[in-house]
Amino acid sequence: MSRAPSPQTRAVLEALFAQPRAWRYGYDLMGETGLQSGTLYPLLMRLSDQGLLEAEWRPSLQQGRPPRHAYRLTRQGLSAANALARPAPKGKRTQLA
């Protein structure tokens, strides 16, 4: 069922949409959105379930560290974030899948 995204979802989508092709890490997203890990991770899981977010293990930039879980928007996620970025027509609310 479609519904309007929460402010937290909106914040995450906007943060990811700011650098659409870059892989982002959980802790960086926390800093950027101001969300706590307890809110951010369930959100990322849900966006991933909805096919709006792709997650991948990326090699760490720091030598000798294990790969980190990184995130970026899928094509579908980019369109959703793009729709959110545009002001909605009067009386209409942008909805997520």
Added chain:
Amino acid sequence: MISISHRLAARLIEHAGRIMPPSRRQWAQAMAIELDHIPGGLAALAFALGCAQAGYTQKIVAMNLFANIIRWTLAAMTAAWAGSLVVLISFTAIIKSAPGAIAADPGSHGERANTLHLIQIYPLWELVPIALITVLLIAGAVQLVRRRGMALTLIALGVTAATVLRLIDLRLTGYKGISSDAPMGFLVELLIPLLCLGPVWWLSRQAPDLKVCT
């Protein structure tokens, strides 16, 4: 050297990983690795506490799925019960409208003769409460699917009415209950529908209206 708070944070995330459903384990692993990149003990601890909260959230989401399975199963069972009552009403009405029916009509088997006898002595007025019970059960099943709290009230009313009617039926001459041959059969027959109300009550209390953070 790893600080105490980092060690405690690692333990918390490990715990989060254990409580998360198996499909979410890679997320717990992601959290654990992310912890290595957090400077400062307090920040790490705050991060880990959030991860534990996320773990419990996922656990609750999984429970919600389980509750949904129970909800649909109970709704299907209630609807099936209502369906069987519709068949019972129709069958009884047909038999009663043909007073000349004999045991050979539905079949020559002894049990069928008993069934025919039961239907013939069954008071016609009882079809009205049975129809009412059917309506209550159908409405209860629909409300259960729609996650409405009143499902419990409707199903409870249906079960109670069915139980009262079952007690009234006892006075019928020659009536044998389904489980009358089994020891304590009648008690079991009454208890089963009442016990079914337990999961319905539980569902109406917590799971159907459970909201997960969006």
